[in-house]
Structure formats: structure tokens, C-alpha cells
Amino acid sequence: MSVHRVAAITRRLLQGFRRDRRTVALLFVAPIVILGLLGYLMRGSSVPAVGVINQDQGPLGAVVADSLQHSSLVSASAISVTDGDSKLKDGSLVAYVVFPPGFSQSAQSRVIAPEVHVEGTQPSAVAPVLAALQQALASAASRAPGAIRFAPKVTYLYAGAGLDSLDYFGAAAIGLIVFFLVFVITIVSFLNERSQGTLERLMASPLRRGEIVLGYMIGFTVLALIQAVEVLVFCLGVLKVHNDGNVFLIFLIEALMAIVAVNLGIFLSMFARTEFQAVQFIPLVIVPQFLLSGILFPVSSEPSLLQPVSNVLPLTYAVNALRDVMLKGADLSSSSLLLDIGVVTGFVVLLIAAGTATLRRRIA
Amino acid sequence: MSESFAVDVQGVEKRFGGIKALDGVTLQVRKGEIYGLLGPNGAGKTTLIRAIVGLVAPDAGTVTVLGRKLPNLDVLRDVGYMTQQAALYPGLSVEENLRFFAAIYGVEDGVQAALELVDLDKRKDSVVATISGGMRQRCSLAVALVHRPHLLLLDEPTVGVDPQLRVQFWDYFRRMADSGTTIIVSSHVMDEAERCQRLGLIQYGRLLAEGSPADIRAQAGTQNLEAAFLALAGEKEA
Numbered sequence: 001m002s003v004h005r006v007a008a009i010t011r012r013l014l015q016g017f018r019r020d021r022r023t024v025a026l027l028f029v030a031p032i033v034i035l036g037l038l039g040y041l042m043r044g045s046s047v048p049a050v051g052v053i054n055q056d057q058g059p060l061g062a063v064v065a066d067s068l069q070h071s072s073l074v075s076a077s078a079i080s081v082t083d084g085d086s087k088l089k090d091g092s093l094v095a096y097v098v099f100p101p102g103f104s105q106s107a108q109s110r111v112i113a114p115e116v117h118v119e120g121t122q123p124s125a126v127a128p129v130l131a132a133l134q135q136a137l138a139s140a141a142s143r144a145p146g147a148i149r150f151a152p153k154v155t156y157l158y159a160g161a162g163l164d165s166l167d168y169f170g171a172a173a174i175g176l177i178v179f180f181l182v183f184v185i186t187i188v189s190f191l192n193e194r195s196q197g198t199l200e201r202l203m204a205s206p207l208r209r210g211e212i213v214l215g216y217m218i219g220f221t222v223l224a225l226i227q228a229v230e231v232l233v234f235c236l237g238v239l240k241v242h243n244d245g246n247v248f249l250i251f252l253i254e255a256l257m258a259i260v261a262v263n264l265g266i267f268l269s270m271f272a273r274t275e276f277q278a279v280q281f282i283p284l285v286i287v288p289q290f291l292l293s294g295i296l297f298p299v300s301s302e303p304s305l306l307q308p309v310s311n312v313l314p315l316t317y318a319v320n321a322l323r324d325v326m327l328k329g330a331d332l333s334s335s336s337l338l339l340d341i342g343v344v345t346g347f348v349v350l351l352i353a354a355g356t357a358t359l360r361r362r363i364a
Numbered sequence: 365m366s367e368s369f370a371v372d373v374q375g376v377e378k379r380f381g382g383i384k385a386l387d388g389v390t391l392q393v394r395k396g397e398i399y400g401l402l403g404p405n406g407a408g409k410t411t412l413i414r415a416i417v418g419l420v421a422p423d424a425g426t427v428t429v430l431g432r433k434l435p436n437l438d439v440l441r442d443v444g445y446m447t448q449q450a451a452l453y454p455g456l457s458v459e460e461n462l463r464f465f466a467a468i469y470g471v472e473d474g475v476q477a478a479l480e481l482v483d484l485d486k487r488k489d490s491v492v493a494t495i496s497g498g499m500r501q502r503c504s505l506a507v508a509l510v511h512r513p514h515l516l517l518l519d520e521p522t523v524g525v526d527p528q529l530r531v532q533f534w535d536y537f538r539r540m541a542d543s544g545t546t547i548i549v550s551s552h553v554m555d556e557a558e559r560c561q562r563l564g565l566i567q568y569g570r571l572l573a574e575g576s577p578a579d580i581r582a583q584a585g586t587q588n589l590e591a592a593f594l595a596l597a598g599e600k601e602a
């Protein structure tokens with residue numbers, strides 16, 4: 001083994017990187033951006049919003065409610081009796097707690113039974129609410145002698161107690177997987193089309209730019225839909241991911257996501273000269289979308305600085321729409337679903353225009 | 365007046381950043397002739413060909429192709445273009461590549477004739493990624509002429525092609541010209557230049573001299589084209 005030859009390889013490698021500033025920048029900037037984002041999301045995210053309805057005729061309800069409002073686990077505030085379900089529906093509350101009229105009385109019999117109403121699509125949101133409630137009760141109960149049993153009655157607005165984390169993430173993952181894979185395939189194919197010279201040849205033919213973009217779009221959408229069928233069958237049939245909605249609606253959303261991904265790929269392929277650089281778009285385009293689209297952390301609980309960013313990402317709307325359909329059983333009469341689908345469609349139009357514009361040449 | 369010319373280039377200029385790739389080129393190519401663009405690497409041959417096929421928009425001057433002034437999308441139906449690099453889809457077979465480009469031009473019946481012209485009929489099912497460089501070059505030529513263009517633009521078609529195949533290529537070009545196709549071919553190989561009816565010598569984005577190989581030799585007062593080219597190029601530089 002020759003040290004000289006090994007050193008030559010090492011040197012050659014580093015010399016190449018010196019000229020590829022973009023790769024170097026990415027190598028050192030991307031980890032900070034991604035970790036920073038993750039840290040900000042996890043530490044800066046607000047605690048779940050919980051409503052409190054106190055109907056207790058005795059004193060205990062008020063004591064527990066007050067203690068709950070001082071809890072660091074949730075952000076609790078008093079709401080009126082009629083507001084509960086509508087606030088769960090519009091997403092401004094994760095849960096609300098009701099202390100029924102006989103709450104103090106039942107505590108006398110050593111059983112504390114508050115009603116907990118949760119939105120239900122996000123299983124992980126229930127735990128902190130119950131923990132906060134238990135803490136609040138414990139501090140109130142410490143004044144009462146003897147053991148008291150904590151027996152909350154949990155009611156789910158959507159889905160139910162059977163929902164687990166896979167149901168919550170699986171619904172979103174269906175959109176993410178299609179988006180991610182279609183994006184990668186398109187950007188690499190289109191880059192090949194440029195680098196192997198066939199795009200030049202197509203440009204010298206009577207083809208119109210729109211025809212190229214449309215042809216690509218249909219081709220990859222066909223592939224993506226076959227993939228979507230597979231993903232869906234696997235998720236629903238094998239993994240038994242919860243679905244209350246119409247399978248065709250899920251398809252529609254997936255198809256829209258595929259079209260967004262195809263056009264994003266065509267558009268971004270213009271900014272990459274090599275496949276290597278194309279792959280670099282993954283940490284830049286995919287990872288932030290993954291973190292900010294509400295897949296892991298609900299957009300409403302994100303730090304307020306990040307929420308506007310989330311609101312301009314197509315994946316945010318797709319994830320929301322998929323969860324609406326699969327976990328809440330939303331159909332086309334739901335205005336929230338229509339809004340999501342409308343926004344994703346808007347992204348499709350925008351990206352088709354951007355993708356077409358990057359295929360510049362002298363003749364139309 | 366431009367009706368009699370297949371290509372009429374008038375005072376075309378093109379800059380890329382600070383570099384003048386084309387510096388006022390004027391030339392006319394007659395219908396049915398083989399016109400050779402001769403010049404060293406970086407002289408502007410490729411840029412000129414790309415301007416004729418509409419891929420480069422001149423900063424000044426006009427390009428008229430087959431009687432139609434560019435930009436014009438329809439005229440491209442009658443133009444064939446072979447790039448330096450054999451631009452093909454490596455994952456498709458020879459025939460599939462041809463069928464694809466034929467479909468783009470809407471002339472699917474030309475595939476068999478194109479395969480036969482470049483002698484790839486027997487290898488039509490081979491996947492492009494697996495065939496030799498020479499075969500790829502032949503396939504690339506077949507793609508450029510599958511739609512039976514009236515004007516064929518060939519950008520250094522014989523680079524990296526062995527002498528045997530080169531002779532074959534020129535035989536194809538001859539046959540096409542005989543059937544009425546106008547051919548513009550760029551090269552920096554002088555013995556190829558002898559086979560053209562007319563030549564344009566390009567250097568630094570300018571047309572140095574134009575005429576038949578015999579004219580060029582006479583102009584420079586030399587015995588062969590290579591010497592003529594060097595003499596003419598040196599003269600302008602001085």
C-alpha cells in the first residue's frame with residue numbers, strides 16, 4: 001500500500017469539493033438548519049390548548065380549574081358550555097374538560113370523574129391533557145384525607161380510543177411518500193434529459209414546452225398513482241391504518257401531490273448541473289417540509305415564527321386534507337377539506353407555470 | 365430572394381457574457397448542397413448551428429430557414445439536428461429511440477427507412493446503453509433524419525468515429541444530398557472538408573472565407589486545405 005497513492009485520492013477528492021461550493025455549503029449549513037429547526041420546533045412549540053367548563057355546584061371544580069390554568073403541561077382557559085365541540089372542530093383546542101354539576105359530590109365518594117373531550121385524531125395529544133388534569137386533581141385532593149380514585153371519562157370527537165400513532169402518522173405518510181419519491185424520480189430524470197442532450201434535441205423539434213411538461217406530468221402521475229395504490233393497500237390492508245373516509249378522495253389528494261412533485265422536480269432540475277446536486281435538494285426541499293408540514297408537530301402548536309412558513313408549503317395542506325379524510329371522515333362537503341384541496345391545486349398551477357418557464361428557448 | 369437559399373444568415377451576433385461567440389456572420393446555403401462549417405474548437409460553429417435551429421436567439425441579425433424567418437416553430441418540422449454528443453435515451457432500444465423521435469415529428473413510417481440507411485436494421489432491438497460508440501453515433505444520425513428533413517444540421521458528426529465509419533457517414537450524407545436534402549456539417553477535419561460543395565471558414569465568431577474547396581485553396585494560394593486554413597486564419601489575426 002502506497003501512502004502516496006492514497007494521499008493522491010484524498011487530495012483529488014478535496015480539490016473537487018473546493019470547486020463545488022454548493023456542496024460544501026450544504027455539508028456545513030444543512031445540519032445547522034435542520035437541527036436548529038428541529039430544536040426550535042420541539043422546545044418552542046406551544047403546549048396543547050385545553051378548554052375548561054366548570055359546572056360543579058360544589059367548590060372542587062373551581063379549585064381544580066384554577067390549578068389546571070396554572071399547569072405548565074397545557075394552556076388551559078375557561079370556555080362556555082356551547083363552545084367545546086366547535087373549538088375542537090376548528091382546531092383551536094386539543095381537548096376540553098368538563099366538571100359536571102355533581103363533581104364535588106362524587107369526590108366525597110372517593111371517585112373523581114371529570115369528563116375529558118378530545119379531538120381524537122392525534123393520540124399523543126391525550127396524554128399531556130390527562131397528566132395535567134391528574135396533577136391538578138392531586139394538588140386539590142391533597143387537602144382531602146384518604147385515597148381518591150381518578151376515573152376520567154374520555155370522549156372522542158373523531159375516530160376514537162382505538163387510534164394509535166400509526167393511524168395519525170400513517171395518514172400523513174401516504175402523502176409524504178408519494179411526494180418524496182415522485183420528486184426524486186422527476187428531478188433526476190429531467191436532469192438526465194438535460195445532461196444526455198435529449199432535451200436539446202426535443203427543443204430543436206416542433207414540440208411546445210407545455211407538451212413536454214404535460215407529457216412528463218402524465219407519465220409520472222401514472223407511475224405515482226400505481227405507487228399510491230400500493231401504498232394505500234399496504235397501509236389500509238396490512239398496517240390497518242384507520243380510515244373513515246372515501247378512498248377515492250385519498251387518491252385525488254395523492255394525485256395532486258404527485259403533480260406538485262413532478263412540477264417541482266422539473267422546476268428545480270434547472271438549478272442542478274449534476275445528479276449529485278439534484279440529490280442535495282432533498283435536505284433543502286424535503287426535510288424542512290417534513291418538519292414543518294404538521295406531520296410530526298401540529299402547525300397550530302408550532303412557534304409563531306414558523307407558522308407562516310408552514311402555511312406556504314404544499315405538503316401542509318395535503319397532510320391536513322389526508323387527515324381530514326382518513327381520521328375525521330371528511331368528504332367534499334367539508335369546507336376545510338375543499339380549502340386544502342384548492343390550495344394544493346393552486347400550487348399545481350403555479351408550479352406548472354414555473355416548470356414550463358424554466359424550459360426556455362427562443363421559440364415558444 | 366431568400367427563397368433560393370435553404371438557410372440565409374444575415375449579420376448574426378451573439379454574446380455569452382463577455383465572449384463574442386458570433387461576430388456578424390453572414391452566409392447563405394443553397395438548397396441541396398453540402399455546406400461545411402470549418403474552424404477550430406471554440407470558433408463559433410456550434411453556436412451558429414444552434415442559431416439556425418432556433419436554440420440560440422441572436423443579439424443582432426436575422427436567420428431565415430427554408431424561406432421562414434426565425435423564430436418559427438413550424439419550420440423545425442423540416443429540420444434535422446444532430447448534436448456533437450449522441451443524444452439518445454440509454455434505457456431504450458435503437459428502434460424505440462427512433463420511434464419516439466418519429467412520433468414527436470408525427471412521421472412514424474420513417475423508422476424503417478432510417479434504420480436501413482444507417483445499417484442498424486439488424487441491431488434495432490439492442491438497448492442503446494449496451495451498443496458501441498460508433499453504433500450510437502449512427503443511431504443519433506438516424507434520429508436526426510427519421511422525419512426526412514429538408515435541412516440537416518450536423519454538429520461534428522464524425523468526432524470519435526473511426527475512419528471506416530466516417531467514410532460510411534459521408535456516403536449517407538451524399539445519398540441524402542442527392543435526394544434533395546440540404547446539409548450543413550461542421551468539422552475540423554480537413555479531409556472531410558474536401559467532400560463539401562462549399563465551405564465556410566469560421567474563426568473568432570467571424571466568417572473568414574467562403575467558397576468551394578478549390579476556391580479556398582486558390583484564395584490562400586496553397587496546395588491543400590489545411591495549409592489554406594492556417595494561412596487564412598493567420599492573415600486575419602495579424
